[in-house]
Amino acid sequence: MGETHSLEDRFQAFVEAENKVEPKHWMPDGYRKTLVRQISQHAHSEIVGMLPEANWITRAPSLRAKLILLAKVQDEAGHGLYLYSAAETLGTSRDQMIDDLHSGKAKYSSIFNYPTLTWADMGAIGWLVDGAAIANQVMLCRTSYGPYSRAMVRICKEESFHQRQGFEIMMHLAKGTPEQKAMAQDALNRWWWPSIMMFGPSDDQSPNSAQSMKWRIKRKSNDELRQEFIDKTVPQAEFIGLTIPDPDLRWNEETGHYDFGTINWTEFFDVIAGNGPCNAERLAARQKAHDEGAWVREAAAAYAAKQASRSARRPAQTHAA
Amino acid sequence: MKWDTCDPKTAYVLHLADDALILGQRLSAWCGHGPILEQDIALTNVALDLIGLARQYYGYAAELIGDGCTENDLAFFRDSRAFTNHLLCEQPNGHWGDTLARQFFFDTFHFFQLEALQQSSDERLRHIAAKAIKETSYHAQFSAEWIIRMGDGTEESRSKITQSLRHFAPFALELFIPAQVDAAAHDLGFGPDVSVLESDWKEKIQSILTIATLSPLEWGFPKKGGKSGVHSEHHGYILAEMQSLARAYPDATW
Numbered sequence: 345m346g347e348t349h350s351l352e353d354r355f356q357a358f359v360e361a362e363n364k365v366e367p368k369h370w371m372p373d374g375y376r377k378t379l380v381r382q383i384s385q386h387a388h389s390e391i392v393g394m395l396p397e398a399n400w401i402t403r404a405p406s407l408r409a410k411l412i413l414l415a416k417v418q419d420e421a422g423h424g425l426y427l428y429s430a431a432e433t434l435g436t437s438r439d440q441m442i443d444d445l446h447s448g449k450a451k452y453s454s455i456f457n458y459p460t461l462t463w464a465d466m467g468a469i470g471w472l473v474d475g476a477a478i479a480n481q482v483m484l485c486r487t488s489y490g491p492y493s494r495a496m497v498r499i500c501k502e503e504s505f506h507q508r509q510g511f512e513i514m515m516h517l518a519k520g521t522p523e524q525k526a527m528a529q530d531a532l533n534r535w536w537w538p539s540i541m542m543f544g545p546s547d548d549q550s551p552n553s554a555q556s557m558k559w560r561i562k563r564k565s566n567d568e569l570r571q572e573f574i575d576k577t578v579p580q581a582e583f584i585g586l587t588i589p590d591p592d593l594r595w596n597e598e599t600g601h602y603d604f605g606t607i608n609w610t611e612f613f614d615v616i617a618g619n620g621p622c623n624a625e626r627l628a629a630r631q632k633a634h635d636e637g638a639w640v641r642e643a644a645a646a647y648a649a650k651q652a653s654r655s656a657r658r659p660a661q662t663h664a665a
Numbered sequence: 666m667k668w669d670t671c672d673p674k675t676a677y678v679l680h681l682a683d684d685a686l687i688l689g690q691r692l693s694a695w696c697g698h699g700p701i702l703e704q705d706i707a708l709t710n711v712a713l714d715l716i717g718l719a720r721q722y723y724g725y726a727a728e729l730i731g732d733g734c735t736e737n738d739l740a741f742f743r744d745s746r747a748f749t750n751h752l753l754c755e756q757p758n759g760h761w762g763d764t765l766a767r768q769f770f771f772d773t774f775h776f777f778q779l780e781a782l783q784q785s786s787d788e789r790l791r792h793i794a795a796k797a798i799k800e801t802s803y804h805a806q807f808s809a810e811w812i813i814r815m816g817d818g819t820e821e822s823r824s825k826i827t828q829s830l831r832h833f834a835p836f837a838l839e840l841f842i843p844a845q846v847d848a849a850a851h852d853l854g855f856g857p858d859v860s861v862l863e864s865d866w867k868e869k870i871q872s873i874l875t876i877a878t879l880s881p882l883e884w885g886f887p888k889k890g891g892k893s894g895v896h897s898e899h900h901g902y903i904l905a906e907m908q909s910l911a912r913a914y915p916d917a918t919w
Contacts (some may be wrong), residue, residue, distance in 0.1 A: 637700020
């Protein structure tokens, strides 16, 4: 007895013992800030990520494909909702997070700043982008913050379904007409490198990684996750007869992993800085939906307030609208 | 056109399918752009239901036509003049109030139409209608709730929804003016007399407008032609977009 431990030390011991942190627990300010930044960024990625795929809903080439894509993009809206709710448990409102997105203060995954040019991009996004996201999200199912971890468990189930759907599109194309196969290869060529950049910079270049690992927010490093994704995806590409656009890609017997070429981090940081092909379009689309929806949100709020005051005056009556 | 049909039952099933597809297609363009995340999800549900319903009707029509015809042939390889959806369904989305006013008129009609189709002499149509009426009653509730919120919301929303309802009222009248496609269906016993649905529909619309504190509508001069394949200029662009990929690679399967 007589030993004193700081709150920080007790928190650290708590997460190291694999306990889940809940909203009412004490937590270091840095932990809270890191989580709000990460979860809101994740939520924004879901919402902005709806746009490149929604671009093809009205042109889907079959009724079945249209339904699957529409349901998929809708799932992403649902993921955005779970994540905004998880972030709200840390004391930041959804409105604040959305304002931060629109002002450019908050980021979202850079992958969504690339354009969707053909139908094959729907396959490539499902297969590669959702595939890369899953690698990260499976890890986050074990993250130390309870609400985030529980949201990820639900999201992972749906995301793995999306990835299978994306792979199915690519498989159909790869086995289809020569034009379809060329379309699939072209999509793989354009989406491969941005997808493996999704894991973020290498560990020695990633400023927040070490602290996040210590707090058990992250459980694996960017490079570990990237390697897992590449090891899993290369055989899938071979299976459907497509070529990964990396001349340096080869199996390494010694390490038991694929070696791969140098990533163009200049492009990655350029896109993050706002200079990707669609940064301005994506933010403008979100801002437009928000601005044009303002009167709708105001109407809903005004009506709800009137209803509340009516029911306060007449507690015995219910109004069935 | 390869899939033109003279058979009144097939023509009627295609008419039902075209309504569901064209309106579903319009609604699907909202996905990712809604005013509130929860409502984006809700409106997409309606789009999913309508496109799902279109598949059931097209699938049935394809069976009636035979000769290897598929649901996708009927959705993606017919021209505008062969489509017999109502003009209301093809009108542009406009703003949230426009979309919900269009939806309110259609959903309310759709509910009464499906109720009547449960008396159809055609077993398959009875079966499809019995299933679809459940989701359609939810759609009708959703759009009616939004008419009430906008009508009894702010001054701005009241003014906007009033204009939207007025704008679509003449298009809604086509729902109740028989054309060849639905008159033949009624004569042969597999579809309702649509003119009979009008009074129930107007009563329901009016009851919601009253709750929404909105004035009764003046209906104006009917805008019609869609059911006879004479569409608005918007229709060609809907098909140009929707059918572009399927038609660019007619030999491909997806």
